[in-house]
Amino acid sequence: MKFKSQKLAYYFFAFAMLLLFLQITYGFIMGFARIGMEGLHEWIPFNVARATHTNLLVVWLLAGFMGAAYYIIPDETDRELEWPWLGYVQLISLVVVSVTAVIGFHFNWWEGRKFLEIPRELDYLVVVNVLAFIANIGVTLLKGKQRTTTAGILFFGLLAAALFYLPGMIHFDNQTTDSFFRWWVVHLWVEGVWELIMGGILSFLLIKLTGIDREVIEKWLYVIVGLTFLSGILGIGHHYYYIGTPNYWLAVGGFFSALEPLAFLGMAIFAVTMAKRGGRKHPNALALNWSIACALLSFVGAGLLGFAHTLPMWNKWTHGTLVTGMHGHLAFWGAYAALILAFITYALPQLTGRKLYNSKMASFAFWASNIGMCLMTVAFGIAGIIQVVLERRMGMDFLTVQTEIEPHFIGLLLAATLFASGILAYIYVFIKAGLPTDRLGEVYDE
Amino acid sequence: MLSKNGAKYFFLIGTVFFGAIFLSLSYDTLVQIPKQTKEQNMTPLVVKGKLLFDRHNCMGCHTIMGEGAYYAPDLTKVYETKGEDWIRNMLIDPEMVYPGARKMVKYDMNEADQDAMVAFLKWISEVDTNNWPPKPVNQE
Numbered sequence: 323m324k325f326k327s328q329k330l331a332y333y334f335f336a337f338a339m340l341l342l343f344l345q346i347t348y349g350f351i352m353g354f355a356r357i358g359m360e361g362l363h364e365w366i367p368f369n370v371a372r373a374t375h376t377n378l379l380v381v382w383l384l385a386g387f388m389g390a391a392y393y394i395i396p397d398e399t400d401r402e403l404e405w406p407w408l409g410y411v412q413l414i415s416l417v418v419v420s421v422t423a424v425i426g427f428h429f430n431w432w433e434g435r436k437f438l439e440i441p442r443e444l445d446y447l448v449v450v451n452v453l454a455f456i457a458n459i460g461v462t463l464l465k466g467k468q469r470t471t472t473a474g475i476l477f478f479g480l481l482a483a484a485l486f487y488l489p490g491m492i493h494f495d496n497q498t499t500d501s502f503f504r505w506w507v508v509h510l511w512v513e514g515v516w517e518l519i520m521g522g523i524l525s526f527l528l529i530k531l532t533g534i535d536r537e538v539i540e541k542w543l544y545v546i547v548g549l550t551f552l553s554g555i556l557g558i559g560h561h562y563y564y565i566g567t568p569n570y571w572l573a574v575g576g577f578f579s580a581l582e583p584l585a586f587l588g589m590a591i592f593a594v595t596m597a598k599r600g601g602r603k604h605p606n607a608l609a610l611n612w613s614i615a616c617a618l619l620s621f622v623g624a625g626l627l628g629f630a631h632t633l634p635m636w637n638k639w640t641h642g643t644l645v646t647g648m649h650g651h652l653a654f655w656g657a658y659a660a661l662i663l664a665f666i667t668y669a670l671p672q673l674t675g676r677k678l679y680n681s682k683m684a685s686f687a688f689w690a691s692n693i694g695m696c697l698m699t700v701a702f703g704i705a706g707i708i709q710v711v712l713e714r715r716m717g718m719d720f721l722t723v724q725t726e727i728e729p730h731f732i733g734l735l736l737a738a739t740l741f742a743s744g745i746l747a748y749i750y751v752f753i754k755a756g757l758p759t760d761r762l763g764e765v766y767d768e
Numbered sequence: 769m770l771s772k773n774g775a776k777y778f779f780l781i782g783t784v785f786f787g788a789i790f791l792s793l794s795y796d797t798l799v800q801i802p803k804q805t806k807e808q809n810m811t812p813l814v815v816k817g818k819l820l821f822d823r824h825n826c827m828g829c830h831t832i833m834g835e836g837a838y839y840a841p842d843l844t845k846v847y848e849t850k851g852e853d854w855i856r857n858m859l860i861d862p863e864m865v866y867p868g869a870r871k872m873v874k875y876d877m878n879e880a881d882q883d884a885m886v887a888f889l890k891w892i893s894e895v896d897t898n899n900w901p902p903k904p905v906n907q908e
Contacts, residue, residue, distance in 0.1 A: 369828025434825035544775035564900030642834030717904030
């Protein structure tokens with residue numbers, strides 16, 4: 323690494339690894355509940371497990387984004403972080419907020435709003451935390467020796483993500499208005515500004531890993547984020563089909579969300595083309611593999627599987643079924659989880675000064691987690707399609723249909739076991755790499 | 769061939785243009801929501817029901833207007849399809865209604881809270897959801 327303050331990234335990544343492990347644990351609790359094994363129901367009912375599972379996802383991804391930003395911004399601006407100490411304070415407060423929220427969920431201290439269950443009192447702490455983060459990287463960027471497009475897009479994405487958290491904090495008595503603004507946070511995050519963060523991080527990785535000229539990569543970065551907003555902003559309409567909002571959203575949402583795969587297709591072509599042009603000469607081949615997996619699986623998960631149920635004539639049958647679970651898992655995995663794992667794979671040798679990349683265990687982690695998640699998506703997909711046919715199209719009772727699809731959840735649990743073994747291997751490699759060092763310099767050049 | 773500057777303007781102009789359309793449509797939506805959701809029927813009891821719905825994180829298992837967790841049935845039309853007494857029984861002891869089936873938290877809800885939940889679910893069932901959920905094909 324070039325600057326001592328980049329070391330801060332390591333601790334954010336370590337926290338992200340812990341939360342990822344917990345997220346998977348709660349995923350298993352839900353998976354077993356779906357096949358009738360509800361032994362933990364008295365202590366961890368499904369809604370507690372679900373809120374914990376999804377919020378841990380959001381927080382570990384945010385911790386990953388923050389860690390990546392603390393690594394990238396000094397690198398791109400060619401200076402130390404403005405206030406490294408503030409970064410550590412911010413990490414501690416993030417840990418406190420997350421642990422309090424997760425414990426609180428188990429005592430029904432929450433808001434029952436999907437993805438935004440963190441109680442209002444903690445929301446204010448989240449705001450302070452994110453302000454400290456934005457200030458730290460923002461001032462570093464302003465005082466930087468150079469301002470690159472990659473750093474600018476990443477910062478813009480992070481700033482916009484912080485701003486779009488605010489509409490979710492407004493209280494509405496009307497369920498429809500409440501839901502309308504909830505999507506301002508959730509949709510405009512994952513199908514909007516988070517894609518800017520993704521583009522920024524992926525661009526940084528491709529510049530480092532392929533050696534292709536920055537100008538070429540950053541030009542395409544603009545095109546991709548342009549496509550993201552062109553389709554994604556009005557693509558929010560696919561959440562407004564059936565929640566008590568005007569019916570013009572059926573046309574607007576249908577048209578623009580059908581265009582949303584373009585940005586992910588752009589991202590996939592971008593990553594594969596740059597990797598090919600660069601000739602795959604970088605010693606950390608796995609970091610490039612993770613980057614390509616991120617781009618390809620985000621296209622399949624977020625792009626294709628999103629398109630598969632986004633048009634109103636299909637969505638009226640699939641809305642509110644496990645088909646959404648199918649899309650959600652591969653989309654989050656491909657676009658964001660794999661991205662952070664790609665970044666950690668690249669940055670860990672730099673942070674720790676140890677050349678432990680490309681081990682057999684790291685390869686196993688890559689293949690097992692990616693194949694496992696693809697198989698989980700298949701299991702969700704089959705269960706979802708059967709649910710749509712039996713419950714929605716044929717009118718069978720909900721619980722009867724759930725019993726019919728139980729075998730596919732056994733399949734899901736088997737796939738999840740493969741996936742989890744990959745993640746455990748990844749965490750093992752992370753721990754084995756050891757703690758960060760103060761030694762500066764480019765590990766890959768040595 | 770597209771230059772980097774051209775790509776930058778494509779991003780900036782597109783974002784501002786579609787952002788402006790989104791804000792205009794959002795404004796119109798907020799104007800129309802009261803009528804489409806029959807807000808005049810949103811009594812204090814309905815509002816209390818919504819608060820209880822959130823406090824118990826019902827969306828963490830059920831869906832409402834198709835949004836939620838897919839572990840338990842959608843509740844948008846439950847007032848119409850199952851009726852008030854059934855809802856009250858579920859809020860007291862779901863095991864009594866569905867013995868041995870997939871578990872729901874036993875809320876043992878008092879009568880005042882049951883009234884609020886019933887009022888909320890009745891109000892939700894009357895929201896114009898653009899004809900969602902659709903009727904099964906053999907019942908059309």
